[in-house]
Each structure stands twice: as structure tokens, then as C-alpha cells.
Amino acid sequence: MRLVLVGGGHAHLIVLEALAKRREATLDVTLVTPSRWQYYSGMLPGWIMGRYGDDDCRVDLRPLATQAGVHLILDQVTAMNADRNLLCLGDGRHLEYDLLSLDTGSETNIEWLASLSDRLLTVKPVEQFCERWRRAFKQLAGRERSRLVVVGGGAAGAELSVAVKTALSAADGECSVTLVTGNSGLLSGHNSMVRRRMQSALEMSGITILHERAAGVEDGVLLPGGELVEADFVIAATGARPSAFLAQSRLGLSDNGFVAVDSFHKSVSHRNVFAAGDVSARLDDATTRSGVHAVRAGPILAHNLIAAAKDRSLRPYRLRRRSLYLLVSGPDKAILSWGGLGAAGRWVWRWKDWIDRNFIKRFRQG
Numbered sequence: 072m073r074l075v076l077v078g079g080g081h082a083h084l085i086v087l088e089a090l091a092k093r094r095e096a097t098l099d100v101t102l103v104t105p106s107r108w109q110y111y112s113g114m115l116p117g118w119i120m121g122r123y124g125d126d127d128c129r130v131d132l133r134p135l136a137t138q139a140g141v142h143l144i145l146d147q148v149t150a151m152n153a154d155r156n157l158l159c160l161g162d163g164r165h166l167e168y169d170l171l172s173l174d175t176g177s178e179t180n181i182e183w184l185a186s187l188s189d190r191l192l193t194v195k196p197v198e199q200f201c202e203r204w205r206r207a208f209k210q211l212a213g214r215e216r217s218r219l220v221v222v223g224g225g226a227a228g229a230e231l232s233v234a235v236k237t238a239l240s241a242a243d244g245e246c247s248v249t250l251v252t253g254n255s256g257l258l259s260g261h262n263s264m265v266r267r268r269m270q271s272a273l274e275m276s277g278i279t280i281l282h283e284r285a286a287g288v289e290d291g292v293l294l295p296g297g298e299l300v301e302a303d304f305v306i307a308a309t310g311a312r313p314s315a316f317l318a319q320s321r322l323g324l325s326d327n328g329f330v331a332v333d334s335f336h337k338s339v340s341h342r343n344v345f346a347a348g349d350v351s352a353r354l355d356d357a358t359t360r361s362g363v364h365a366v367r368a369g370p371i372l373a374h375n376l377i378a379a380a381k382d383r384s385l386r387p388y389r390l391r392r393r394s395l396y397l398l399v400s401g402p403d404k405a406i407l408s409w410g411g412l413g414a415a416g417r418w419v420w421r422w423k424d425w426i427d428r429n430f431i432k433r434f435r436q437g
């Protein structure tokens with residue numbers, strides 16, 4: 072049976088790990104993903120601040136695929152027809168499957184910001200962001216004055232503001248960083264203690280916070296009152312939008328265009344299609360899009376793909392009400408957020424560093 076995994080995301084790392092531990096002779100598995108490197112977004116702020124090198128925060132999919140006996144195709148899916156079990160790849164090739172699993176993440180929503188063109192850096196895809204940030208940093212480092220705007224009041228927006236401010240301040244120039252959170256404010260999904268702590272960490276770093284909605288213009292962002300915040304670069308951490316290829320895929324989609332799945336992470340429209348991580352939307356429950364959910368769904372996805380191939384019973388992935396978030400709030404500092412609880416300090420950073428490094432190590436060792 073031909074199983075195709077699309078996207079080297081967090082859940083598929085776990086599927087590859089499971090296949091490496093126990094190969095399934097009846098399965099002929101292919102992974103289609105654009106890059107051999109899968110970046111771990113949780114380590115991106117640390118990478119920007121110079122705490123991590125490239126190899127500290129990315130997984131090389133090549134050896135992992137080899138160990139799992141999986142054929143790796145470095146390309147992306149540009150179109151699919153789920154009624155015909157058919158995928159179209161970027162190089163024009165077609166790929167047929169019997170069983171499909173999607174873990175392609177999401178794209179950054181750049182509605183309102185698109186007119187910034189070259190000045191706009193979107194956080195997704197992460198590998199592309201890293202490349203563009205590297206170039207932007209070279210351009211800005213050492214300049215007498217640089218101006219950066221980060222748009223997005225979620226965890227990624229807050230963490231990236233701190234990270235870019237730290238990196239540019241260490242590069243000997245004067246730099247202004249403005250975080251534009253939108254109307255829902257800073258860290259709206261987190262408790263008030265965490266929100267307060269992050270706000271004061273950002274203010275102490277000298278970051279200006281604006282609780283308004285920004286529209287991109289040629290040389291910066293425009294606020295609703297008509298004020299222009301000029302920027303050399305604008306980083307968009309504005310939340311998730313679905314990949315374009317899903318719209319015409321014939322798959323059942325949620326209202327906002329993600330792959331609609333049940334508690335087994337099986338498509339509600341096609342019984343031979345599974346999806347996990349940001350690309351999926353659970354119709355039985357409201358989930359936030361996070362790496363934590365993608366990782367936790369991984370073992371269940373691995374089980375269900377093998378079970379589906381063998382016509383065995385599937386297991387549900389039970390969502391947890393609370394997830395642990397460790398948010399970077401400064402050089403070697405982080406804030407813990409867990410339901411109604413919050414804490415901050417260097418120990419939180421050390422804990423986060425330990426968890427993140429171990430996650431990467433797990434896939435390096437195979």
C-alpha cells in the first residue's frame with residue numbers, strides 16, 4: 072500500500088520515528104516536503120538572539136527518512152484531487168497514493184500587509200524566514216539607526232520582538248522595535264499574569280507596544296488614526312491561513328479553509344486521508360494551532376496510519392484543556408504559561424532550553 076506523507080512537520084517527525092523503530096513491510100512510504108531541514112519554531116527566538124546555531128534548531132529529514140525506509144522527495148504539493156487520490160508536485164510530476172497524511176502547517180496571514188512587498192518578512196515558512204532574516208540582519212547591523220515593526224500580538228509576535236531587539240542592540244546600532252498587536256491585544260489566549268509579565272518584559276527592552284491594527288504601506292505600517300510607523304522591515308506574525316492547494320483539493324474543509332478532521336485526525340470527507348498539526352481543524356473541538364498539539368498528535372497519527380492500512384481500529388487524540396507554553400521574554404529569560412498559572416525567570420529559560428534541545432536531539436539520534 073502506498074502511503075504518502077506530505078510536509079515534514081512536527082507530527083510527521085514522530086511518524087518517521089515510529090516507522091524507524093518498526094518498519095511496516097506492507098507500506099511503501101514517501102515523504103514530500105520542500106526542504107531537508109525541518110526547523111523547530113520554538114527555538115527561532117533563541118536562534119535570532121544568537122543562542123543557537125542553525126544545526127541546534129533544525130532536524131535533518133534525510134537520515135531520518137533513510138532510517139524509516141521512507142522515500143524522500145524534496146518538493147512541494149501544489150495541487151491535489153482527493154477524489155482521484157492524486158497529488159501534483161512543484162516540478163509537474165503526479166504522485167498517486169492509497170493512504171495520505173498531511174502535516175503541512177500553515178502560512179502567515181498577510182491580509183493588510185501585502186503592499187509592503189520586499190520589506191515584509193513572514194514567519195512561515197520558517198526556513199524562508201531564517202534566510203530572509205539573515206539578509207535583513209546583515210543590512211541593518213551596525214547601521215546608525217534601524218527601525219523594525221512586528222505585527223501580531225500572539226506568542227510568536229511577542230517573542231520575535233524581544234529577539235530582534237536583542238540581536239540588533241548587540242550589533243552596536245540604535246534600533247527601534249514596535250510591536251503592533253491588533254485589537255485583541257498582547258497574548259490574548261493567556262492568563263492576565265502572563266500578559267502583564269510579557270508586557271513589562273517588552274517595555275523594559277525598550278519595545279513600543281501599540282494595541283491597534285496596522286495596514287502595510289510602501290515604507291512602513293499605517294495605523295487607524297492615520298499615523299505612519301516607518302520601518303526598514305516589517306515582520307508578520309499575524310496568525311495562520313491555510314495553504315492555497317487545499318481550496319481545490321476536494322477535501323472537506325473547516326469554515327476557515329483548513330482540513331476538517333474527526334477525533335482520529337481522519338478527514339471527514341475522505342477515509343484514506345489524515346491530517347495533523349496546523350493544517351488540520353478538529354470539528355469536534357476548538358483547538359489552537361500550536362507545535363505542542365502537532366507533536367502530541369504525532370503518536371496517534373502514526374498508530375492510525377498503520378491501523379488504517381491494516382483495517383484495524385483507530386485511536387482518538389484527546390485534546391488537553393491546558394498546554395504548557397514557555398515564552399522567550401529576553402536574553403536567557405522566559406515566561407511560563409499554563410492555564411491560570413504564570414511564572415518567569417532564568418530558570419524558565421533553562422527549562423525551555425533543555426526541552427527544546429532534547430526535542431532536536433531525539434531526532435538526531437534516530
Ligand SMILES: Cc1cc2nc3c(=O)[nH]c(=O)nc-3n(C[C@H](O)[C@H](O)[C@H](O)COP(=O)(O)OP(=O)(O)OC[C@H]3O[C@@H](n4cnc5c(N)ncnc54)[C@H](O)[C@@H]3O)c2cc1C
Nearest residue numbers: 078079080081112113147148175176227348349361362363
Ligand atoms: C516564532 C514562533 C515561535 C513558536 N513557538 C511555539 C512554541 O513555543 N510552542 C508551540 O506549541 N508552538 C509554537 N509556535 C507555533 C508552531 O510553530 C506551529 O504551531 C507548528 O509549527 C505547527 O506544526 P506543524 O507540524 O503543523 O507544521 P510545521 O512545523 O509548520 O511544518 C510544516 C511542514 O510542511 C512543509 N510544507 C508546507 N507546505 C507544503 C506543501 N505544499 N507540500 C509539501 N510540504 C509542505 C513545510 O516545509 C514544513 O516542513 C511558534 C511559532 C512561531 C512562528
